[in-house]
């Protein structure tokens with residue numbers, strides 16, 4: 001369990017994390033979502049005791065990170081992907097971590113098996129691919145068999161096979177009853193991996209909700225239709241909550257009405273329809289809409 005209360009971090013003038021209060025519960029994958037610069041990494045560093053809050057606090061399994069006597073057994077972390085440049089083998093890297101944290105040596109081979117690195121465990125880590133490096137990072141996070149896992153952008157730079165592997169692994173770990181908190185700036189990836197979402201923008205909390213509710217609330221749905229009498233239909237569709245646009249002659253895009261409602265009006269007006277299609281906003285669009293004014297280096301700023 002991770003609990004943040006009024007968590008705030010200021011770097012000089014910059015408020016990187018602004019009064020965040022949220023709880024990450026065990027038994028589900030919780031996505032930590034926000035555009036670049038939203039404050040995700042800063043929040044994760046404070047969870048892991050690598051950065052001190054300016055005000056507020058965050059606890060893991062009921063205590064501040066620094067108060068745990070055996071932190072690796074409480075919380076495992078994969079921080080922003082960076083290759084471990086070392087001449088050590090993967091097994092020796094993990095062994096060193098285990099020994100210095102009072103973890104039995106046999107656990108090393110267990111985690112190597114869990115992440116599928118058996119074949120390369122005696123190879124130098126310095127020569128690992130990004131995907132192998134990520135697996136090794138996850139092995140290190142799992143070493144202490146922690147109840148809580150925190151992963152910062154674990155799928156960055158991975159191929160589809162690697163992404164699928166991480167998705168299944170995280171789901172499995174949550175099913176075992178662990179708390180799994182995983183950051184990403186990719187809405188579509190999180191929708192497939194997470195059940196719950198904490199969404200931030202410019203350091204502030206935008207949403208703390210289930211994935212399905214988030215998509216429902218953020219979706220901007222519309223109806224596309226084609227008719228040889230589009231102009232007449234357009235006039236009949238007009239209303240205070242309805243907006244109609246037309247990108248080409250005969251084609252209308254209607255917001256604020258369901259396809260059924262549009263169909264009934266067309267029937268009433270005796271207007272023939274050649275196409276009537278509900279258009280659902282994509283997940284990325286839904287996410288962009290919600291975080292639009294929260295994007296630090298968004299198109300709007302670049303344009304201005």
Ligand SMILES: Nc1ncnc2c1ncn2[C@@H]1O[C@H](COP(=O)(O)OP(=O)(O)OP(=O)(O)O)[C@@H](O)[C@H]1O
Nearest residue numbers: 011014016034035036037038039040041042043185
């Ligand atoms: N050490 C620091 N000193 C000054 N500013 C910082 C520092 N660390 C982060 N920031 C700023 O705080 C804000 C939040 O950064 P953070 O890295 O937490 O965002 P993020 O959501 O993880 O973004 P990304 O997806 O790009 O990693 C950004 O404006 C960043 O420039």
